[in-house]
Amino acid sequence: MAGTMATDPPRQRPGDVARTPGGVEDAALAGRASAGDRDAFGELVGRYADQARRVARAVLQDSDDANDAAQDAFLSALVKLEQYDPSRPFGPWLMRIVANAATDRRRRRRVRRAEALDEGLVAGRERPDADAEREQLGERLRQALAELPERRRLAVVLFDVEGYSHAEVGGILGMPEGTVRSEVFHARRRLRMLLADWREAP
């Protein structure tokens, strides 16, 4: 894994605020949160809230469900904090819990994707042109993501959006690194075609 990490250059990602000079490390916060420090837990939730909800939304395709799944994941993580190994990065550990929580929730409910898309398109038409265009592109991307197999969807989001290495994504999703590379490759090909079409459209 160390060799693999070397091939993936370090990238800035939301959780990296924990590693900036003067910032409190995620592991230290996790230790304090595990000991009952509510503020430390709140700090961790704040750092990873956006990332967790994006990953959950990639699975569930609905923002309300994504919020619920991310909340489940944070509460589950709070209970499991004693199992977290502080010598390892906190983000992948948490994202594994988030991905599992989102998958569990997806299995328990019917997908409300169609309803969500209709609402978004109506809202887009009511906004100024730039906002509406951005919103429509977002809807198209979410639709395209939804057409991908779930593992592929998660792989490209964790790699290209959240900045995790192939090895880390493999650890989060429980798949070999080579499979992660393949999933990211196929997802990118589909999504890039969509983006290119969008740009060429009048």
Add this chain to the structure above:
Amino acid sequence: MNENTPFDHRPDPVLGDALRAALTIEGRAEFVARVLAAAQRPADPLVDVLARWARLGIAAALLAATAATLLVSRGKQVADESVVRGADPEAVVAGVQAPEAGVLFASYVDH
């Protein structure tokens, strides 16, 4: 955008930014407050209440069992003494009705 090969280990910033915008949900502060509030709530209030009731019930049952044991052993001891130390065992056991405690005590004191 980067060249699309399975061996490309670099992130794609254009695709990444577009996906980030498409997936980001607003209201981070509200979400954090919601998670913290949920973390403070007991996992299941009903289970907590039942557990409290169970603890009280077990304590009461233990107390009752202890008291009953004491009473039974004390009663048995008195009965044994009255039979063994009775002045006239035949009189005690010959009656149709059970002897009164006062009679037994008196016969015990006399002897």
